[in-house]
Amino acid sequence: MIRGHLEKTLLVFRRELGALLQTPSGWLIGALVLFVDGLLFNGFAVGNVAKTSTKVLEDFYYFAAGTTMIASILFAMRSIADERIRGTMPLLLSSPLPEIDLVLGKYLAALTFLAGLVATTLYLPGLIFLHGKVSLGHIAAGSLGLVLLGGTTLALGTLASAVSRSPLVAGVLGAAMVVTLLLAWMLAKVSAPPLDAALRHLALFESHFRPLQRGVLRLSDVVFFLSVSALALGTAARALAAQRGR
Amino acid sequence: MHRTTNGSEKHGYATKLPIALAALGGLFALLGGRVLAASAAAPALAAAGVAALLVSTGLRARRGGTILALPHGLAAAALTVPLGLRLAGGPEGAATTLLHAAWVALLAVAVPTLLATERAAAAMVVGAASGRGPLRRAALRGATSGLWLVAVVALNYVASQRDIKRDLTYFKTTAPSAATLATGAELLEPIQALLFFAAGDEALTEVRPYFDGLAASAGKLEVRVVDHALEPELAQRLKIRGNGWIVLRRSGKEGDQATERIEVGERFEQARRALRSLDGKVLAALSRLAKGDRRVALTSGHRERNKTGARDEPEGQRLRKMHDLLDRFAIATRALGLADGLGDAVPDDVGAVVVAGPRSAFLAEEVSSLRRYVATGGRLLLLLDPRRDDGLEPLLAALGLERREGVLCAEKSHLRRTFGPADRALVVASGYSTHPIVTTANRNAGRVATVLQAGGALRESTGAERLTGAQVTFPLRTEVDTFLDRDGDFERDEGEKAERLEVVAAVTIPASRPGGRQGRAVVVADGDLVTDALIGNPGNAVLFVDALRWLIGEESVDAMPSDEADVAIEHRRDEDALWFYGTTVVAPLPLLAMAWWMARRRRRRARGGDGERDA
Numbered sequence: 001m002i003r004g005h006l007e008k009t010l011l012v013f014r015r016e017l018g019a020l021l022q023t024p025s026g027w028l029i030g031a032l033v034l035f036v037d038g039l040l041f042n043g044f045a046v047g048n049v050a051k052t053s054t055k056v057l058e059d060f061y062y063f064a065a066g067t068t069m070i071a072s073i074l075f076a077m078r079s080i081a082d083e084r085i086r087g088t089m090p091l092l093l094s095s096p097l098p099e100i101d102l103v104l105g106k107y108l109a110a111l112t113f114l115a116g117l118v119a120t121t122l123y124l125p126g127l128i129f130l131h132g133k134v135s136l137g138h139i140a141a142g143s144l145g146l147v148l149l150g151g152t153t154l155a156l157g158t159l160a161s162a163v164s165r166s167p168l169v170a171g172v173l174g175a176a177m178v179v180t181l182l183l184a185w186m187l188a189k190v191s192a193p194p195l196d197a198a199l200r201h202l203a204l205f206e207s208h209f210r211p212l213q214r215g216v217l218r219l220s221d222v223v224f225f226l227s228v229s230a231l232a233l234g235t236a237a238r239a240l241a242a243q244r245g246r
Numbered sequence: 247m248h249r250t251t252n253g254s255e256k257h258g259y260a261t262k263l264p265i266a267l268a269a270l271g272g273l274f275a276l277l278g279g280r281v282l283a284a285s286a287a288a289p290a291l292a293a294a295g296v297a298a299l300l301v302s303t304g305l306r307a308r309r310g311g312t313i314l315a316l317p318h319g320l321a322a323a324a325l326t327v328p329l330g331l332r333l334a335g336g337p338e339g340a341a342t343t344l345l346h347a348a349w350v351a352l353l354a355v356a357v358p359t360l361l362a363t364e365r366a367a368a369a370m371v372v373g374a375a376s377g378r379g380p381l382r383r384a385a386l387r388g389a390t391s392g393l394w395l396v397a398v399v400a401l402n403y404v405a406s407q408r409d410i411k412r413d414l415t416y417f418k419t420t421a422p423s424a425a426t427l428a429t430g431a432e433l434l435e436p437i438q439a440l441l442f443f444a445a446g447d448e449a450l451t452e453v454r455p456y457f458d459g460l461a462a463s464a465g466k467l468e469v470r471v472v473d474h475a476l477e478p479e480l481a482q483r484l485k486i487r488g489n490g491w492i493v494l495r496r497s498g499k500e501g502d503q504a505t506e507r508i509e510v511g512e513r514f515e516q517a518r519r520a521l522r523s524l525d526g527k528v529l530a531a532l533s534r535l536a537k538g539d540r541r542v543a544l545t546s547g548h549r550e551r552n553k554t555g556a557r558d559e560p561e562g563q564r565l566r567k568m569h570d571l572l573d574r575f576a577i578a579t580r581a582l583g584l585a586d587g588l589g590d591a592v593p594d595d596v597g598a599v600v601v602a603g604p605r606s607a608f609l610a611e612e613v614s615s616l617r618r619y620v621a622t623g624g625r626l627l628l629l630l631d632p633r634r635d636d637g638l639e640p641l642l643a644a645l646g647l648e649r650r651e652g653v654l655c656a657e658k659s660h661l662r663r664t665f666g667p668a669d670r671a672l673v674v675a676s677g678y679s680t681h682p683i684v685t686t687a688n689r690n691a692g693r694v695a696t697v698l699q700a701g702g703a704l705r706e707s708t709g710a711e712r713l714t715g716a717q718v719t720f721p722l723r724t725e726v727d728t729f730l731d732r733d734g735d736f737e738r739d740e741g742e743k744a745e746r747l748e749v750v751a752a753v754t755i756p757a758s759r760p761g762g763r764q765g766r767a768v769v770v771a772d773g774d775l776v777t778d779a780l781i782g783n784p785g786n787a788v789l790f791v792d793a794l795r796w797l798i799g800e801e802s803v804d805a806m807p808s809d810e811a812d813v814a815i816e817h818r819r820d821e822d823a824l825w826f827y828g829t830t831v832v833a834p835l836p837l838l839a840m841a842w843w844m845a846r847r848r849r850r851r852a853r854g855g856d857g858e859r860d861a
Binding site for chain 2: 034042127134201223241
């Protein structure tokens with residue numbers, strides 16, 4: 001059964017990845033992300049004051065998280081909602097493929113493209129090696145953080161896309177969900193126990209990305225990102241199932 | 247059963263009242279449990295919430311059956327638990343914690359199930375194919391979502407409680423540098439290195455290889471690991487309060503003068519910072535034990551740069567870090583002003599005299615004293631600004647030097663700090679010769695450069711005041727784009743020629759009598775060379791240390807102790823332009839090219855499709 005699901009997921013994955021690689025918009029988003037990352041690297045991370053190399057690297061991951069999340073929302077908002085606009089939703093819903101395979105295949109294709117985009121930005125922290133002292137481990141942890149953060153944003157965006165009528169609404173809804181999780185740490189400050197602990201744990205960036213940004217790899221952060229992604233994708237699959245009348 | 251406006255029939259599930267009651271119940275429970283938890287009405291509100299849910303459960307049992315009633319009942323059951331605990335006085339304990347977790351989990355399953363089943367009930371149309379199927383499927387979906395949520399929360403809780411953490415940031419314990427190895431190899435008396443750590447301490451796994459490497463080349467260094475708990479008497483004699491310390495001592499001798507202590511820290515997290523600069527500390531300790539304190543005199547009384555600085559002086563103009571650096575090489579300092587005999591004769595107990603950026607004039611008697619000092623084998627380090635009001639021109643003339651007019655600037659080979667024209671006076675120079683005072687800089691050529699801030703330039707003079715036999719060399723020159731700015735606008739005007747300029751001079755004066763010592767002087771055309779603002783640059787630090795060691799008579803093996811502490815990234819104008827255009831223009835180009843190519847392919851395919859249709 002698992003093998004069957006895997007094959008079907010891979011089928012969708014290959015098709016969706018091929019579509020992403022062949023559309024100009026995906027490459028355009030990637031080019032824009034690299035351009036903005038370059039600007040922010042020079043103007044913000046490196047800046048005009050002498051900073052230690054560790055600080056430069058941390059600042060790079062700080063703003064790269066923002067561009068990665070924005071790119072993820074842009075990739076995700078079209079994933080399912082676009083089918084409605086193009087009129088192919090009935091085809092999708094009448095497909096014999098299980099909903100979870102559909103959702104997972106689309107998600108993994110977008111995640112692969114996003115991971116490739118993160119990989120192209122690696123030359124920026126690599127530049128720090130020229131004059132500074134940073135470790136490959138710190139770069140690996142930060143890059144893993146970008147992929148995990150981007151993956152979770154993608155999953156939330158996919159959920160928004162599954163329940164929205166248009167890509168625009170999906171984008172707004174997805175962004176709203178992500179921003180809520182980003183701001184959870186502020187809510188935690190004004191909440192009483194034990195709610196404050198729960199809200200603090202939900203803080204996507206402050207609680208779970210910051211350690212990776214600083215080069216500290218924690219199991220709890222990896223579990224958080226993966227479990228929230230799984231929950232969002234599972235819910236997206238159930239939403240599709242509900243639309244199919246199952 | 248009733249008819250809708252479009253004529254279809256709907257099951258009489260009458261969804262509005264049960265949902266309204268459930269929502270009301272949830273609201274009362276929220277008010278009683280959180281918002282107004284401290285008020286006297288809280289238990290009543292919570293009870294009202296449970297009651298509303300029980301009523302909706304009853305309604306659903308009558309109109310809808312078990313599938314629709316069950317989620318309402320579960321929600322009511324879940325909310326009964328906190329109400330019951332509150333009425334029981336909120337007992338503490340593991341059982342209470344478990345109950346709290348249980349009711350939250352139950353609610354997390356009940357709420358999505360309730361929403362899913364009520365939504366399905368509201369959308370149901372009567373017919374042969376309908377009935378309980380859609381409701382069962384909705385209940386299953388809702389319950390699955392709830393269980394997923396509970397599982398995710400539980401997984402996150404377990405992961406946070408049993409967290410595994412790895413710090414992957416840059417870390418490396420320093421290895422023994424050439425300077426430290428050389429100091430170790432020159433030991434005349436046996437020295438013991440006692441490493442106070444418990445067996446298995448993570449910090450010890452970093453410290454031990456360092457000392458093993460040092461002991462391999464230092465024949466008179468003995469290394470031993472000592473656990474503070476197992477040898478308390480030894481620790482007490484050496485004034486060590488716990489593990490995480492390194493003690494270097496002359497073997498068989500007691501007392502503070504025979505013992506050096508270095509704190510590392512017992513726990514690895516604490517020890518990381520100390521381990522990055524371990525080599526510098528060990529070098530300083532070994533130097534003090536092996537050679538005793540060497541001494542240089544710093545002139546005072548002429549507004550020289552100094553450790554504390556004037557009240558309104560920027561912190562970057564002080565010499566705190568220079569003193570730290572001297573301490574690492576076990577070089578002590580003392581002041582030398584008029585009151586200390588500068589107007590008469592330089593005392594005999596100093597290895598060298600340093601004049602660090604004076605900003606007011608020396609007396610003629612002081613200048614004569616320094617001239618006699620260097621002429622009779624003394625050692626002099628002059629760090630001078632391009633001004634000429636410090637009264638030192640006769641001393642420079644005696645050394646065969648003179649200062650050129652103007653402030654040293656560069657068109658390209660300069661740092662960028664303020665991104666204004668003044669940055670041109672932050673000149674980067676790396677034209678090192680093979681003189682001993684630039685040995686370390688030469689060994690690290692390509693990786694170090696010396697920075698001068700509003701410095702000047704020197705040239706050789708052949709006046710009558712020149713001491714007999716004085717030989718002048720220039721170990722450091724600037725790049726070809728430097729010039730001397732005479733009008734203070736940092737721009738190269740007509741008459742300000744771009745050329746390589748001499749910024750450091752090394753002078754030797756033959757011994758004044760048979761068997762006497764050669765006089766030596768190093769003149770740097772920048773009073774800021776070793777201020778806190780610049781000495782962090784390795785090119786400045788190694789030049790200063792190598793110059794001092796040449797003056798004292800300890801020609802450098804390698805002046806740099808190894809240091810793995812993080813470094814500040816300085817900017818150079820020529821590099822900045824490359825980085826900027828490279829990262830913002832060149833890097834995105836391949837992806838833009840792909841976007842353009844994909845768009846072109848798509849247009850071609852569309853045109854190809856149109857052509858086929860036309861055919």
